[in-house]
Amino acid sequence: ETGVTQSPTHLIKTRGQQVTLRCSSQSGHNTVSWYQQALGQGPQFIFQYYREEENGRGNFPPRFSGLQFPNYSSELNVNALELDDSALYLCASSLFKGLAGDIEQFFGPGTRLTVL
Amino acid sequence: ILNVEQSPQSLHVQEGDSTNFTCSFPSSNFYALHWYRWETAKSPEALFVMTLNGDEKKKGRISATLNTKEGYSYLYIKGSQPEDSATYLCASPSPGTASKLTFGTGTRLQVTL
Numbered sequence A: 001e002t003g004v005t006q007s008p009t010h011l012i013k014t015r016g017q018q019v020t021l022r023c024s025s026q027s028g029h030n031t032v033s034w035y036q037q038a039l040g041q042g043p044q045f046i047f048q049y050y051r052e053e054e055n056g057r058g059n060f061p062p063r064f065s066g067l068q069f070p071n072y073s074s075e076l077n078v079n080a081l082e083l084d085d086s087a088l089y090l091c092a093s094s095l096f097k098g099l100a101g102d103i104e105q106f107f108g109p110g111t112r113l114t115v116l
Numbered sequence B: 001i002l003n004v005e006q007s008p009q010s011l012h013v014q015e016g017d018s019t020n021f022t023c024s025f026p027s028s029n030f031y032a033l034h035w036y037r038w039e040t041a042k043s044p045e046a047l048f049v050m051t052l053n054g055d056e057k058k059k060g061r062i063s064a065t066l067n068t069k070e071g072y073s074y075l076y077i078k079g080s081q082p083e084d085s086a087t088y089l090c091a092s093p094s095p096g097t098a099s100k101l102t103f104g105t106g107t108r109l110q111v112t113l
Helices: none
Strands: A005-007 A010-013 A019-024 A031-037 A044-050 A053-057 A064-068 A074-078 A087-094 A111-115 B005-007 B010-014 B019-024 B033-038 B045-050 B056-059 B062-067 B072-077 B086-093 B101-103 B107-112
Touching: A005 A087, A010 A019, A019 A087, A019 A111, A031 A074, A031 B101, A044 A064, A044 B101, A074 A087, B005 B086, B010 B019, B019 B107, B033 B072, B045 B056, B045 B062, B072 B086
Parallel strands: A010 A111, B010 B107
Antiparallel strands: A005 A019, A019 A074, A031 A044, A031 A087, A044 A053, A064 A074, A087 A111, B005 B019, B019 B072, B033 B045, B033 B086, B056 B062, B062 B072, B086 B101, B086 B107
């Protein structure tokens, strides 16, 4: 069973640029959630994708967008980067079974984004 | 807005000590409570998912209890070892949103010899 992987591990961008982060789900999972962890905070929910469609979104502006592919891998895109976007970005995969909040989520190791 | 709080923020214990920390969450519209262990430079690892009031779960030397009526969960570590050093996060899904987890800020545990 392959775990959740993310790429790249680290990334440095400048303000105003665009970035794409990638996530490969654990085998058999159909849902991917993305989280942002800023320094000193817990992970904050960005959005979730289920069957290639957005299935819930947190309090993040539209310049944060995503995709989920038929193989359930996912991308997080951030346009017009701001200094405050510097954070660790985590993705988590799970097997969605309806409105069940007790479904375990499996996290990747994260991508550390630094915006200068 | 769901508010999940954890205390203490950090904890420093010696090998062999037992310790515990707290996660507080709104008791209304409770759905589930997740505990994660997150070692530096690794992925957060799920420890427990708890749903029932009075539930108690155990995994080796780590156990957790849940009180949904008063809105708290305790995580206990018996006989702490250096490999228990990690940040322990709790999270709860927002009502009606299934997998949208709201996390606390975590308790950072350091176990020394």
